[in-house]
Every structure is written in C-alpha cells, then in structure tokens.
Amino acid sequence: MKTKKVTFADIAAYTHFSKTTISRYFNDPDSLTLENQQKIADALVALDYKENKVGRILASGRTEFVGVIIPNLYMHYYSEMLNQILATYETYGYKFLVFAGNENPGAERRYLEELMAYNIEGLIVLSPTISSQELAGYNIPVVGIEREDQYICSVNTDNYLGGVQAASLLKKSRCDILLHINADLPDLVPASGRIRGFVDICRENSLAYELILTDLGNTFKDNCERISAILDQLEQKYPHQKKGIFMPNDTHANILLNLLFRRFGKLPETYRIVGFDNSPISEEAVIPFSTIGQQIPVIAGEAMKLLSSLMEERKKRRPVPLKEPVHKVITPILIRRDTTD
C-alpha cells in the first residue's frame, strides 16, 4: 500500500546509469546503445516503474492539458461536441480538463483561473459567457466554437449557407409562405448568419416570408408554451396556406412537430419543417425530420487541429504569433427526411 514510488533515481541505482541516461531512454532512446536500452527496459519491468508526469511538467513546463469550457451537457449539440473533442486524445494526446459553466460567468471565470494555475497549454471555449477579448487576454492559444470570436481563433459552421439551404429546401417543397423562428441574435454571434442566408434566398426568389425573432425561453416548458402560441398565430394568419418553417435548432423543431401531431395525429399537408444541428432527436422524433446538419466531428477535429498548431508554434524558441485570428468555416449538410417534400 504505502510502497513509495519507483523513480529515475532507483532505476539509475539499479542499472548503474545516471538519472540523465534514464531520462534519455524515454525522450531520445536512439542516443543509447541498443544493449543499454535493453538493460534499462529490463530494469523498468523488474522494478515495476510507473511514469510520473508531474515531475516532467515541472521540469519541462509542458502539461499536455487543454481546458474545455462548455455551457452545459444538457443540449445534445454540446455533449456530442465534447464527445468528439475528447476523442481527439487518440490523435493528439492532449488531456482535457472539462468544465460546464451552466450560465454562471463567475464560476467560469474562477475555473479559468484554476486552469491557468495548472499551466494548461490551450483552451477550447463553447460557452458564450466570457467575451473573446477577455479570453484573448489570457495569452494562451484559444479556439472558440460557435460563439462570438472577434479576438480569438474559431471554428464555426457556415451558418449563412445553412440558412440558404433551409430556405431552398422549403422553396422546393412549394410552400406558400416561408417562416424562420429564431432569437434576435446580434451580428457577432455566428448563428446569426442563418437569418441572413434565409432572408437573402427569400428575397432573391421573391418568396413570401416572415421572420419571427423572439426569445423562446430557457426551459422546455417555456419553449412549448411560446411555440404553441406562435403556432396559434400562424393558424390564424395563414390558415390554408402551406407553411414552411425553419426552426432555430432540432430541439425546437421537435417541439413544433410534437405539437402538430398532438393536434392533428400527423404532419398536416399545410406544414413543412426544417431543423438545425442534426441532433439525435431529429432522427428519433415521432417522424424523422429534415434538418441542416452540423458536422460535429469535423468541427471538433478542426478545432483541435488549429489549437494544436497554435500550441506547437508556442513551444518553439522563437514563436511567431498570429497577426489575425484564424476563423475556419465548416460546410453544413442538408439532411432530407420526412418533414419536407
């Protein structure tokens, strides 16, 4: 139980080499003779050596830690993104210190300080809480995902194209009126591009459209009530017209679909629906619905690729900092299912 750990010193004593040579065995084995490599390898087994990275960190300054700050794990989009980020361990070897902010800026800031105390080498931020300006001030590589990103590098879905795809699909479904429900997003938030893409297509094609930019609330219950109210309005305003509705995400698209099923027992001919994200719910809903798919594995992979290159650059003797933040854009994928023609 209280067996003190085997260290380089023990191995050195056992093999009659110096600690330096043992260190070299791990970091630059080719600088030892094959014979000596074997001797040390045998000693490791004989002594049951377990590496201790803390000493290494202290001496080298490299933690191989990356901090992740995520708003919550309740929404499928975030948990799947985290899943894919964690999976890059196999490729890059970085370990992730994860924190879910749950909309508490104070807690996020506190956790950031703590992460810095552990000498994390980089940071991935999905949470919108802390401004990119503040994040840039920490002076470590930062990559944002689908959040305000003026002063930091980022990877985002091509939201404008997503809006274009959604409007085009509803146009093909020969809807009489196109609607887009969303929060009234500031231009700096990448997701606001969806609204612009949607509107541009409607205008270019002289399609009748309406934007319903309103807060749908933060709880499932709120969402249901607001969407139900909107549905009542639509029924009144466009009673017999075929309504093509582009929802802000799959969670809300699902709610709309359920409300329609409860009222009509099916998706009426006068409604067509497109969601956003391609979350599992889009496939698992009462009928699978059409959606604009975010390529989450690609986004996560690109984010780590970008972050990793920033971190590598920083380790060089004469690092060249970026002049401008890099913003990568990932193409969304149109997914046609049973709620469009």
Place this chain on the structure above:
Amino acid sequence: MKTKKVTFADIAAYTHFSKTTISRYFNDPDSLTLENQQKIADALVALDYKENKVGRILASGRTEFVGVIIPNLYMHYYSEMLNQILATYETYGYKFLVFAGNENPGAERRYLEELMAYNIEGLIVLSPTISSQELAGYNIPVVGIEREDQYICSVNTDNYLGGVQAASLLKKSRCDILLHINADLPDLVPASGRIRGFVDICRENSLAYELILTDLGNTFKDNCERISAILDQLEQKYPHQKKGIFMPNDTHANILLNLLFRRFGKLPETYRIVGFDNSPISEEAVIPFSTIGQQIPVIAGEAMKLLSSLMEERKKRRPVPLKEPVHKVITPILIRRDTTD
C-alpha cells in the same frame, strides 16, 4: 509575451520575507501577523502573481485530480451524469480529467495508465468495460456508478425497487398482460434488479406477464427494427388485450411510442408504457411518457461524497482502508405522465 512567471522567490525578495512565509500566507495565513499578511497581499497585486499548482503537486503529492471514465456522451443518461459530476467542483474543488471510452477497452486501459501518471487521487467509473477487480488493483479510491461493482465502492439506483414501481404502475393501469423488455443482464450488473423487481410483483399479484430478454442492438436503426418486430409479435400474441410494457430505458420507450403513433396516430387504449431514467426525451416525446426516474444529481453527489471521503482518509498519516466496498443505493422516483392511467 515571454515574461517569466512570478514565483514565491520573487515575492520573498520583494517583501523581504522567506519563501516559507509566502507559502504559509497561502496555506495557513493565520500564522502570520495581520500586518505581514497585508504586506504580502499588496506584493501579490504589485507583482501580479499567478499561482502555479504544478509545483505544489510535486511537493505535496496532492493533485486534486479525479479521473472520470464514461462509456459515451451520446446517451443522455451519461451526459447528464457527467454534468452533475462536473458540478461538484463547486463543492469539493476536485478537477476532472474526463475520458469517453466509446466501448474500446484498449483505449480505456491506456487512458487509465495515463491518469495514474498524473497522480489522480480518485476515479469515477461509469463504463462497464473494465472489471471491478482490475480497477481495484490500481490502489486508488474508485467509485462505480451503475456497473458491476463487486470489488469497488459504488452508487446505484435501487433497480429492484424501480422494477417494483414499474410493475405496480402497470397493474394500477389495469393491464391484462405485463411485459418487460430488456437485455439478458447478468446478476452482477445492478440494472438486472429491475427484472427481479418486476417479476416479483407480477408473481405476488398473480398477474399475467412475459419477459422478453433480448439484445436490442447498438444503433438507433437496430433498436427500431427489433422493437418493431417485437411489436408485431405482441399484436399477434395478445391482439385485444391491454398490454402494459416496461421498457429498459427512455430511449427505447420513445421508439416504441413513436412506432405506435405512426401506426395509430395516437397511443391506443391497448397499450400502456413505462420507461426508465427520466431522461429529457421522456418529457420531449410526442406525448410525455411515464418513467422511473433516476435521481442523477443525487447519484452524482453521493458518488463524489463517497469518493471524497475515501480520498481524505487516504491522506491521513495512518489511513484505515475499508474492509468491504461501500455500496450506496438511491431510491428511484416514479413519474406518472400520459402513457399510464
């Protein structure tokens, strides 16, 4: 950019104290005079000191790291559990190194080794992949959640009671035949208790019942096909009887419910459904369905409470190891919604 970091030595030089005194300022401030505390506090601000925990870890051996090994983040149950585990940071201060195994025992084992190299103080395991015997061999505090737990401490839902609650609810709904669909779980897996609870209630009350113990597959598509096939069987075997079906989890209950809605446009009078977990999907389904709720925040909290006590014990000069692993059991909550009477 390349400003080297401020250390205790710098503060000591600045304040004309020793490094020890600076250390004490952080770890036992009351042993300094108020005046000197103030002097040091001022110096910290003046020099813009940022703490470095790596040195502390090396010197004290305490990392405040806890490893978390989770099967995936795809299933709501796991992502919500992780969410709640991460939230305990506010209470206990432990940082979490998270790894999603995604059913790869090799990767899980590799990651475990790496975690050990960082001197994690404890481990929370949700993944079933590695046996509790092997986990116990790592000689650090381990808490399992809803997995085989013969040789390790654990926190589990009272699965037996869950089975009892489900069967009782279906009985109250005056079903003619009670069915439970589940995988053919070994007795060592806590979830197998649901089957026993369900059967015991059926027998005690002389209710007609059937167990359908079969693998439902690992993908959504597989799940749908298998459940659809089972539904066909039931329609044939019990055509006009009222069927009360206890599903193994909410994901599968949702699939069943959707299949019924697609066939009948509503939940027919001949079907009653109970899920398990109280995942968001149980509320967000086409109609909210009844389920046996796992108290995820309680489970996560108890797991960290237990783990934290084990870790504290271990830091004592003469730690007393447990004779037997502790197994905590958390009561499930019956949640009645629209798929039972």
Place this chain on the structure above:
DNA sequence: TTGTAAGCGTTATCAA
C-alpha cells in the same frame, strides 16, 4: 511568528 534547507521527479545544460 519566521527562516533554513532539503526535498518532490523530472528535464536541460554543460562537459567529458
């Protein structure tokens, strides 16, 4: 109440 000095387990820098 404060200080001295010896670690903690590696890596880095020279020198041989």
Place this chain on the structure above:
DNA sequence: TTGATAACGCTTACAA
C-alpha cells in the same frame, strides 16, 4: 554515448 549538476515552484520538517 554518457554523466554531473542545476533548475522547475512549491511544501515541510526542523530550528530559531
């Protein structure tokens, strides 16, 4: 190809 020695930033006896 190998070794001696000094870091890295903090904690912890033990002394004063």
